[in-house]
């Protein structure tokens with residue numbers, strides 16, 4: 293599904309004093325089946341942007357096109373529900389999303405709510421549990437009796453179980469162990485490539501951006517600073533410096549080597565494999 | 578004379594449910610030296626947060642004892658330690674009390690009998706340290722995720738305890754802020770002898786640690802300086818430079834056989 297922002301501004305309405313807009317005149321077109329990393333400093337508006345796509349936050353002006361639906365200031369409940377059944381959102385502290393008495397009931401809630409048949413509900417619960425790397429023995433446990441990382445996996449499973457066309461994930465790797473994080477990102481990438489799910493991921497980890505995303509969306513104070521393809525984004529060193537962004541580990545290493553040796557590599561390496569290939573090409577290995 | 582450890586954990590076992598045999602922690606023994614930075618690693622569910630809860634007396638060991646400055650920590654006497662041990666939990670939402678950011682940070686100091694001036698000073702400093710001074714009048718519940726985490730960290734900084742425990746407290750910070758804060762903590766540790774226990778999944782944070790502790794299924798499976806631990810435990814994700822070195826090995830390139838820091842790797846590649 294495509295997502296299109298048309299001059300969207302949004303705010304958390306709090307009394308008569310209106311602060312500067314949290315999302316400020318954003319126009320943006322996100323193509324179907326793309327994988328966008330949403331980055332920016334604390335408070336830039338990343339979470340708010342995701343909430344707009346899911347209809348949790350309403351625009352004060354402008355509109356958002358999500359597939360065939362339009363979200364604007366006056367969008368009705370039916371539209372919101374339909375959008376939410378297509379857009380799966382995992383929150384920044386997803387454990388706050390958990391509510392049911394058992395893990396099983398928690399994961400089943402979404403599919404039931406969206407009128408899956410009993411059989412489909414069961415299937416999707418087991419399948420998503422497995423996908424997020426949790427053992428079936430946890431199904432009858434209370435989600436609140438799990439560790440932080442286990443809770444996050446349950447929240448993610450609950451969202452995957454609804455088979456969304458768009459996935460918006462707020463720091464899905466945070467709090468997961470290295471293996472878990474890698475598995476989750478590989479899974480998201482697979483959904484993106486095989487099932488053509490449109491993915492937006494908020495992350496602070498530039499390595500995730502470099503390895504998984506095909507586009508980067510940089511926000512600052514509610515405005516879009518840039519929306520670019522990943523390699524182009526990381527190739528422009530002057531821009532990165534100006535935006536004060538940390539480099540992915542691989543690229544950081546490449547830049548250190550370039551500086552020390554005075555050689556300029558042909559390509560911006562986004563993965564370790566790419567960097568090793570270039571080191572060989574430059575006869576440094 | 579050998580200095581007494583600030584924290585001493587002896588044969589500690591703990592389970593959440595006495596009806597079941599699964600222990601969240603079993604037979605943990607550990608001394609933490611004053612002024613040490615201990616980083617705790619382990620997969621999801623390995624017992625890291627449980628250990629933190631026990632240290633601050635939110636739960637009590639079923640077996641074994643925990644002593645802080647030679648005094649046993651129990652659920653009943655945990656308030657004795659509140660000004661000496663500061664903790665930032667995994668989820669900052671569980672931690673807010675005040676209605677503004679600055680009240681919330683000040684709240685942790687309320688019982689310290691500080692002068693108004695000193696209290697204000699500490700709150701201001703802490704808010705500056707985490708970059709939240711500008712937002713000091715805001716309601717904590719209306720902050721972004723990273724802002725909440727900063728406020729929670731400021732609360733502990735302002736307290737100036739002897740031991741700070743961070744349970745994945747930096748994950749929602751942007752990388753620059755995270756690195757800046759870690760460096761600042763390192764300075765406080767070095768200059769003022771602060772003791773730090775940091776629980777994390779971030780392999781790059783381990784470079785700040787004096788010692789790593791590796792938990793698996795509620796047991797300590799290894800500990801030591803980062804170099805040693807990453808060399809001995811191949812399945813634990815090491816800092817990037819070492820990951821890269823291992824990938825070189827896999828590609829059949831002859832590389833020194835030892836753990837490499839970032840500087841060592843760059844040096845070697847540019848030789």
Ligand SMILES: Nc1ncnc2c1ncn2[C@@H]1O[C@H](COP(=O)(O)OP(=O)(O)OP(=O)(O)O)[C@@H](O)[C@H]1O
Nearest residue numbers: 437438439440441593601621622623624625626627
């Ligand atoms: N409140 C609770 N009731 C029952 N069991 C619990 C509770 N909290 C944690 N556990 C269990 O105890 C074990 C250790 O959990 P703990 O929270 O200490 O893990 P952790 O190492 O902090 O994991 P994470 O990296 O996911 O935060 C896990 O198996 C978990 O399911």
Ligand SMILES: Nc1ncnc2c1ncn2[C@@H]1O[C@H](COP(=O)(O)OP(=O)(O)OP(=O)(O)O)[C@@H](O)[C@H]1O
Nearest residue numbers: 304334335336337338339340719720721722723724
């Ligand atoms: N519920 C709320 N009420 C009022 N203001 C809010 C609320 N949630 C967020 N804000 C403010 O809106 C701005 C953008 O917040 P948002 O949560 O979108 O940031 P973010 O980019 O996700 O940051 P982080 O990386 O810290 O999670 C921040 O200045 C924040 O203080």
Ligand SMILES: [Mg+2]
Nearest residue numbers: 339384721722
């Ligand atoms: Mg956020």
Ligand SMILES: [Mg+2]
Nearest residue numbers: 439440625626
């Ligand atoms: Mg934990």
